[in-house]
Amino acid sequence: PVIPVQSEGFKGNKRAGYQAACDAMFRLIGTGDTAGISKYSLNILGDFNLAGEIWMIREYYEKMGVEVVANITGDGRVDDICRAHGAGLNVVQCSGSTMQLAHMMEKKYGAPSLRVSYFGIEDMSEALYDIARFFQQKYPDDPESDRIMERTKALVQEKVSELVPKLEKYRKALAGKKAAIYVGGSFKAFSLVKAFRLVDMDVVMVGSQTGTEEDYRELEAITDPGTVIVDDANPLELNSFLKEKGVDIFVGGVKERPIAYKLGIGFCDHNHERKEALAGFEGMLNFAKEVYSSVMSPVWRFAPRNQG
Template sequence: MENKEKYYYKDQVGINRKLKNSLNLQEIIEDRKGFVCYNSGGSSGTLRCDENSVSGAVSQRACVYCGARVVLNPITDAFHLIHGPIGCASYTWDLRGSLSSSSELFRNSFSTDLSETDVIFGGEKKLRAALDEIYDKFQPKVVFIYATCIVGVIGDDVDAVCCDAEKKYPNMRVIPVKSPGFSGNKATGYRAACDAILKLIGNKKSDKKIKGLNYLGDFNLAGEAWVIQSYLKEMGIQVIAKITGDSKCEELLKAPGASLNIVQCAGSMEYLAKKMQELYGIPYIRISFLGIEDTENSLLQIAHILGDEVVLEKAERFIEKEKRKVKDKINLYKKRLKGKKAAIYVGGGYKAISLIKQFKSLGIETVMVGTQTGKPRDYEIIKQITNPGTVILDDANPSELEKFMLEKGADILVGGVKERPLAYKLGVAFCDHNHERKHILSGFVGALNFAQEIDLTANSPVWNYV
């Protein structure tokens, strides 16, 4: 038995080496070469980004409709109606691990279930009937209607249906979300969702500003928005509206009264922050609560902008107290993780930047980093904070991720649910930093949870048998 195990191990090593060599010989698709680069140790050269996916490249991005859905879905007391085939509704059912403090209406997935007959004769009649049924059974304050690919093709006048429904039911807002999947990329869906939020809030400026902030781009995964809200409360700073994690329609209507917008997920919400600055005169800053360093810097920045000396002192005391709680435990994990190599593939560039810093604080080198919706300035920062030779890529596909993870010898991949099977197939540890996770990764407690999870997966004994 011992000999058989040795022979098997030897054969498996040979198979892995052959797999690695064959992948390294693969060429990047010609049209994709501008989206991939090796860090040359400076900021020279521009990485192509913020563009539509290359046809046939099997992008890891989601479609426009999905982008809109992930932003709007955490509005807990809104009714989310998908005007399209049932598959679109099932694809995005309960797609974020967002938690609610009250209504659970958002957890349901409702669809007009368009069929072949509706494609031929139009789906407006079905949509109007669905809105009548919604009002009779639920009487929601707001209904978001998502126009999917089929609706974009057959040309249903969703705007007219929404307008007629609001006249028929004056107490119910009915807001169209222009999100046919083929009309752009995931970032296009983010903008469609932000436009829908602005339509809900309206164009009216607040006469009186409240000394508080709106928290944009946190979707309350595992209750993270509550953690950050509690931090700000200890500092004496009020959160006016959470957009959109655990948000309610009434709460969103108060957003124009805030004195500051803080943006956690810049990829999905910076567009909204810019629009709110134009419409309501609310300045905004990009922040991150991922990792101890960024959490500390973000809290101090908010205290400087909104607070006085008392608030700043409270913030400094609170930060020191929270850092002391987690310091020793994180240092223990750092000893176990030092020398490991990480690959990152996440949604936004700002999140990737935070993760690179967080890995560095654990003694882990980032050897590959990519995003779905990163902007040129994000990639410039990534080049500055990663080592020469680090692979940087925008809107990657599975073939590219496999090639570079093997080439750079990554020990762990941080990504979303679509990347999980890829990592395990290659015998690489995986950390879910996306929608489906059930544990907090933001703030000081999140930094400890992250270190613990990376240690559990990267140092798991299972890798001795793969």
């Protein structure tokens, strides 16, 4: 099926485009039958199934004992979206794109929402625990809510115990290396800072295109003193900060890749064209491998900045 999005001439900015898409989705929601949906159920909002990530996330929820009603919009189905109003919770991953849809659903259908991140061990674990706690608090007298929490603890323990030993090789090699982050949304930046800390790397610059003043205060709180925090920076500014800080790897989108390569700096692709899953517990290992292979590549010996 084709769902029309009313945005004549691609009017407005990026946020206006998100709003137009949310309006289109909202016209579908509420038109389907909600019979048979568990009270322990949720919708996944703002995940676009990059490199099959949403399939991993759905598997985590299913192991917890929580039903996934609809994905909006990664690997989504129109019939599922039509009955999404029957879910007990909306879980919002990319808040910039779909938080407005969550607000619209809460206003009309009373569906609460949680904002989560699926990137990195810390945030992925917290996302699962937050959802388990939500159902425990909503249904305190139902033993199933406690069983969901127990299954969640077992799942996190299993995944973390498998992952941490595999990360050790990369942590030893990357300890003390310097990273810079510039992404679209600040929520993604929070998770990246924590992920770099897990492999003992120093984040010396971090920023986003759409962050708020509150977001930047939070970034300041979780980064080390002296970290450069930028808002909607242009290529010249990014170029200057990368050189000043002696960065070893730059995480950004497709527009930032040429900046890194011109400076002879490793680059980690974190945009919607990537082919490697970076979400979930498995994604953290993929991220560490990608950072390691980029930073430790022998090609950087020949970069002008490393010539004596």
